[in-house]
Amino acid sequence: MKRKSRWWIWMLAMAAGVALALALGPAGFGWPVHGSPIWMARRDRVWAGFVVGAGLSTAGALMQALLRNPLADPYVLGVSGGAALGVATAILLGLVSAWALPVAAFAGGFLTLALVYALATPRGRSPSLYTLLLSGVIVGSVSGALLMMLITLAPSAGLRGITWWMLGSLQVPSAGLLRTATWLIGAVLITSWSFSPEWNALTLGADIAHNVGVRARMAVLMGLALATLAAATAVALAGLIGFVGLVVPHAARLLVGADHRRLLPASALAGGLLLTLCDALARSVNAPAEIPVGVLTALIGGPFFLSILRRRRGWSP
Amino acid sequence: MSAPAIEVVGLKAGYGKKPFIESLSFRVEAGEMAALLGPNGAGKTTLLRLLIGQHPLRAGEMRLFGRPVGHLSASERARLVALAPQDLHVPVPFTVEEVVTVGRTARLPRWRTSAPDDLRAVEAAMARMDVLALRDRPFDELSGGERQRVVIAMALAQEPKLLLLDEPTAHLDISHRLQILGLIRRLNAESGLSVLMTSHDLNLAAEFCQRLFLLDHGRLVAQGTPEETLTEPLLRLVYECDLRVRREDDGTLTVRPARTACAQ
Numbered sequence: 001m002k003r004k005s006r007w008w009i010w011m012l013a014m015a016a017g018v019a020l021a022l023a024l025g026p027a028g029f030g031w032p033v034h035g036s037p038i039w040m041a042r043r044d045r046v047w048a049g050f051v052v053g054a055g056l057s058t059a060g061a062l063m064q065a066l067l068r069n070p071l072a073d074p075y076v077l078g079v080s081g082g083a084a085l086g087v088a089t090a091i092l093l094g095l096v097s098a099w100a101l102p103v104a105a106f107a108g109g110f111l112t113l114a115l116v117y118a119l120a121t122p123r124g125r126s127p128s129l130y131t132l133l134l135s136g137v138i139v140g141s142v143s144g145a146l147l148m149m150l151i152t153l154a155p156s157a158g159l160r161g162i163t164w165w166m167l168g169s170l171q172v173p174s175a176g177l178l179r180t181a182t183w184l185i186g187a188v189l190i191t192s193w194s195f196s197p198e199w200n201a202l203t204l205g206a207d208i209a210h211n212v213g214v215r216a217r218m219a220v221l222m223g224l225a226l227a228t229l230a231a232a233t234a235v236a237l238a239g240l241i242g243f244v245g246l247v248v249p250h251a252a253r254l255l256v257g258a259d260h261r262r263l264l265p266a267s268a269l270a271g272g273l274l275l276t277l278c279d280a281l282a283r284s285v286n287a288p289a290e291i292p293v294g295v296l297t298a299l300i301g302g303p304f305f306l307s308i309l310r311r312r313r314g315w316s317p
Numbered sequence: 318m319s320a321p322a323i324e325v326v327g328l329k330a331g332y333g334k335k336p337f338i339e340s341l342s343f344r345v346e347a348g349e350m351a352a353l354l355g356p357n358g359a360g361k362t363t364l365l366r367l368l369i370g371q372h373p374l375r376a377g378e379m380r381l382f383g384r385p386v387g388h389l390s391a392s393e394r395a396r397l398v399a400l401a402p403q404d405l406h407v408p409v410p411f412t413v414e415e416v417v418t419v420g421r422t423a424r425l426p427r428w429r430t431s432a433p434d435d436l437r438a439v440e441a442a443m444a445r446m447d448v449l450a451l452r453d454r455p456f457d458e459l460s461g462g463e464r465q466r467v468v469i470a471m472a473l474a475q476e477p478k479l480l481l482l483d484e485p486t487a488h489l490d491i492s493h494r495l496q497i498l499g500l501i502r503r504l505n506a507e508s509g510l511s512v513l514m515t516s517h518d519l520n521l522a523a524e525f526c527q528r529l530f531l532l533d534h535g536r537l538v539a540q541g542t543p544e545e546t547l548t549e550p551l552l553r554l555v556y557e558c559d560l561r562v563r564r565e566d567d568g569t570l571t572v573r574p575a576r577t578a579c580a581q
Contacts, residue, residue, distance in 0.1 A: 197419075205406065212422040212475060213423030258409035259415050
């Protein structure tokens, strides 16, 4: 079962997906006039869809490798929720520049991940799947509650849009933020691709990685930081969009195998395409009203999550 | 005369407050095939982990081919010594070739896919362990014997000068044990690879290794040729049961339990 790289199929699917996303919208099906406001708006959403989808999928693929856990994903582990809390705090403090939001999201996300991991880890051993999920859920709901409290206590002007944003939306708040997010997530993609051999080794466990010459602790920490940066930036740009980081790497592994050299680019492209298509659907299925795209991804991703959980035999304990 | 593959002097190490291994000294010459024997909990696996730098030592010296382990960088160490673990859990659908390629991690180029040298080394390692035909099979689907050969191939892909094996034959039937130890001895004889393995199988260790170490409670009780180490008094001391050692007509040494089995 040698996997041939059928890159042209990918490129075709990509082009077809982008074309479909550009043609679909609340204004109905049709190719927008180049340069028109509709064209600009749809272009930004496709762009944001690719950036956010690629960021979340890369974060998910990295977390699954580093935690050796098929159900790891920034949303499930509470990283996205922590990042959202960071963003809401920054907005309340008036720090809304194109760099302040991703930085605040990263701080919130990384603190949450550290907390989840610490809670789930018995002394000196690696955490089990279930303790990790459980502490992710608990920390996630606490940070969700804190977010709600911030929203209700805050002056309504500052956080008016935040409820919608919490549900996940590719309605880009500012062109500057979109550009910053593109740079940040692009940097994570390139850096993490260059460390593919290390991620492959760490997938076999920290001891094996050590034996084959990886400075394991450092590499895990760096990988988790990269994953958190990608996920947090995605949250700063588009809010809480769940399960993309979970579903996409699994699908990509079926297509191109588990080697991170191929898995990471495939996950990024597939994640971008999936989110762009979901967004096109969310905009047009109930036009002129929009469904938040995060609602749509959760509707698809939730059952998928359960099916992996049920078929988990043979995965790490 | 080249530096010994392993030279340990006055080693002290352990997990908790009390050192588990104290004043341990031994050496394995370059090109030798040696085995660490001893009951469960004697410190065999800990010693392997110390040798590959997974644990810090508290005191003493530990040199591989004359170079102190603590002074080697991670990638230098990976080119010098490889450890094939007893068990490998692969949580993603890696193929055999992908698992073996992990052995190349310290040498793989960062900004491109594997170089020709890496592909050659991976293929050579798979050929050596007779798993070349399995290269595209998912690792999960392999039998116990096949898995163990793939794990050793991964270690060989590092192209080390010293190979450490943690109970390479633990879960295998007798024919697979012979197969794996035969492949390793051929490597040792043909390419001069130094080998140190842990084992519970005294007979096979005596058959395949030139030098044996008897370890008990973190102390070295005896070392030397199989004839020197596998003696009834020493074995009773270490394993706390009555064993009979016999030299067969063809020169092989066999160890079997005495008729009454374990006395204590």
